[in-house]
Amino acid sequence: MLRPAVPDPSRPLPLHAVSATRAIEAAAAAILPPHTLMQRAGLAVARLARALAPHARTIWIACGPGNNGGDGLEAAAQLQGLGSSVVVTWLGDPDRASPDTRASLARAQAAGVGFAPAPPDGLTPRDLCIDALLGIGARRAPQGRMAEWIAAMNASAAPTLAVDVPTGLSADTGSTLISGAQSDHLAPGSSVIHAKFTLSLLTLKPGLFTALGRDTAGTVWWDDLDMPPPAESAVAELRATPPRPPRPQASHKGHWGDIAVIGGEGLARRGRGMTGAAQLAATAALHAGAGRVMLCLLDEGALSALPEQAELMLRRFEAIDPQRSTVVCGCGGGEAVQTVLPEVLEHSARLVLDADALNRIAADAELRTRLQRRQQSHRATVLTPHPLEAARLLGTDAHSVQADRIAAARALVAAFGCTVILKGSGSIIAAPDRTPVINTTGNARLATGGTGDVLAGLCGARLAVVPDPFEAAVTAVQEHGAAADHFPPAQALTALRLAQALQP
Ligand SMILES: NC(=O)C1=CN([C@@H]2O[C@H](COP(=O)(O)OP(=O)(O)OC[C@H]3O[C@@H](n4cnc5c(N)ncnc54)[C@H](O)[C@@H]3O)[C@@H](O)[C@H]2O)[C@@H](O)CC1
Numbered sequence: 001m002l003r004p005a006v007p008d009p010s011r012p013l014p015l016h017a018v019s020a021t022r023a024i025e026a027a028a029a030a031i032l033p034p035h036t037l038m039q040r041a042g043l044a045v046a047r048l049a050r051a052l053a054p055h056a057r058t059i060w061i062a063c064g065p066g067n068n069g070g071d072g073l074e075a076a077a078q079l080q081g082l083g084s085s086v087v088v089t090w091l092g093d094p095d096r097a098s099p100d101t102r103a104s105l106a107r108a109q110a111a112g113v114g115f116a117p118a119p120p121d122g123l124t125p126r127d128l129c130i131d132a133l134l135g136i137g138a139r140r141a142p143q144g145r146m147a148e149w150i151a152a153m154n155a156s157a158a159p160t161l162a163v164d165v166p167t168g169l170s171a172d173t174g175s176t177l178i179s180g181a182q183s184d185h186l187a188p189g190s191s192v193i194h195a196k197f198t199l200s201l202l203t204l205k206p207g208l209f210t211a212l213g214r215d216t217a218g219t220v221w222w223d224d225l226d227m228p229p230p231a232e233s234a235v236a237e238l239r240a241t242p243p244r245p246p247r248p249q250a251s252h253k254g255h256w257g258d259i260a261v262i263g264g265e266g267l268a269r270r271g272r273g274m275t276g277a278a279q280l281a282a283t284a285a286l287h288a289g290a291g292r293v294m295l296c297l298l299d300e301g302a303l304s305a306l307p308e309q310a311e312l313m314l315r316r317f318e319a320i321d322p323q324r325s326t327v328v329c330g331c332g333g334g335e336a337v338q339t340v341l342p343e344v345l346e347h348s349a350r351l352v353l354d355a356d357a358l359n360r361i362a363a364d365a366e367l368r369t370r371l372q373r374r375q376q377s378h379r380a381t382v383l384t385p386h387p388l389e390a391a392r393l394l395g396t397d398a399h400s401v402q403a404d405r406i407a408a409a410r411a412l413v414a415a416f417g418c419t420v421i422l423k424g425s426g427s428i429i430a431a432p433d434r435t436p437v438i439n440t441t442g443n444a445r446l447a448t449g450g451t452g453d454v455l456a457g458l459c460g461a462r463l464a465v466v467p468d469p470f471e472a473a474v475t476a477v478q479e480h481g482a483a484a485d486h487f488p489p490a491q492a493l494t495a496l497r498l499a500q501a502l503q504p
């Protein structure tokens with residue numbers, strides 16, 4: 001069945017690694033008559049193409065040498081049969097093609113599909129390009145004619161529908177394929193399709209939703225080719241969190257948690273004032289509905305000037321009771337956070353660690369041991385690194401983290417036994433013994449200073465009332481992105497405004 005790849009609260013959508021998809025495909029092929037899967041795949045592509053571009057004069061289908069190209073040939077046969085004018089450019093060789101692909105080639109030829117050596121000229125926005133160059137079999141960066149066709153498709157006025165995966169993107173990681181490795185950025189001239197739509201076949205692939213996936217895949221559709229849900233476990237999933245139930249009338253502030261935000265190194269210490277970061281986290285916690293929010297700035301000098309919000313309570317570190325609070329530590333913490341971290345790690349009942357708290361822990365073996373010990377005493381801890389902070393914790397570089405974000409999040413979980421939010425486009429939420437979640441909300445308007453502090457505060461507010469730290473983190477990330485998605489388009493999204501737009 002064809003459906004948009006949008007989860008609803010009652011049903012997470014499983015994402016399968018290429019290895020699992022291969023096993024699912026083999027199991028399906030074993031019980032179906034020959035060529036059935038590819039025929040279903042081609043029909044699904046053709047139907048979606050007709051729905052997306054009903055008035056197309058020309059549909060250009062670029063087909064690669066493998067079975068992704070076979071899906072394209074099958075779609076060509078179907079579309080020609082439905083009355084479309086199809087031009088196929090094919091990189092394959094009938095003698096080396098799979099039996100499925102050869103059968104689809106014969107059907108396309110019999111249907112009267114036009115084969116051309118080069119892409120058609122003069123496509124208009126009403127026409128359609130279909131990228132069937134490479135799917136899950138992609139192993140290296142496209143070169144030669146394949147790279148030329150990718151460039152032509154990206155330059156075309158017609159929108160592109162990618163079959164299974166945009167060519168040039170890794171289905172597993174959402175990074176681009178470069179020679180012998182994977183890249184986390186779209187270098188000028190990178191050979192990767194920029195699709196307006198992608199139809200993922202049989203399974204949904206994680207790379208479509210994280211790293212460069214969202215930029216290159218466009219709107220993602222999924223067709224399970226009428227196969228039952230597979231037994232193979234998902235490498236990650238997409239989830240939608242249900243709306244929160246209304247607060248009971250008889251509730252009071254004690255029900256909604258005490259949040260202690262510890263951070264904000266002052267200007268006096270090193271000439272880098274970062275008190276605003278802690279204040280943003282505290283503001284976010286307040287607007288997200290926390291019962292009481294205490295702000296502990298790591299700068300005595302600032303205490304008279306802050307906070308601007310009367311609801312925030314100022315506290316010295318000694319006056320915080322970490323055992324009764326949900327502690328959010330690290331936002332703008334600078335070097336000053338180092339001195340409080342041993343106690344924070346030792347005594348906080350529930351803890352969110354962000355920014356400089358993570359940087360200090362990365363640089364200090366004793367702090368790392370204290371963090372690991374929290375798992376043994378079953379105290380909830382959520383780490384909220386961006387890719388560079390994650391890299392410091394893992395002893396690697398941000399490029400390597402971005403090259404496989406799910407693996408990086410899992411490595412952090414394995415190292416520290418905490419819930420981890422690896423931030424960025426398609427944030428990954430991972431925890432011990434849980435299937436990682438890729439968040440689908442949020443957009444590049446969040447790429448502005450301080451929005452991570454807002455997430456940390458929001459995460460604290462949810463952790464205060466949701467016993468399971470993984471669920472609290474999934475909810476917080478989803479709400480943070482949704483607040484950005486619903487933010488007025490004509491107004492600049494700043495971190496403070498985002499914090500104020502959060503809801504209990
Ligand atoms: N066989 C079937 O019945 C089905 C096939 N499906 C399709 O089959 C695809 C997987 O097919 P394949 O395993 O053949 O993989 P692909 O079609 O993705 O590509 C594999 C072929 O491309 C070559 N190749 C890899 N990287 C290249 C590069 N950079 N430049 C040039 N050639 C390169 C490989 O050597 C191999 O010949 C899926 O993505 C999906 O589209 C699915 O629709 C499910 C059903």
Ligand SMILES: Nc1ncnc2c1ncn2[C@@H]1O[C@H](COP(=O)(O)OP(=O)(O)O)[C@@H](O)[C@H]1O
Pocket residue numbers: 355386423424425426427441442443444445446447448449450451452453454455480
């Ligand atoms: N392009 C993007 N798409 C989706 N979310 C993004 C994007 N860029 C940033 N974000 C989100 O914005 C927040 C930024 O956090 P961070 O990098 O810690 O910034 P800061 O330290 O300035 O607060 C994270 O939640 C991140 O996931």
Ligand SMILES: [K+]
Pocket residue numbers: 068131132133134135162163164165166167
């Ligand atoms: K493709």
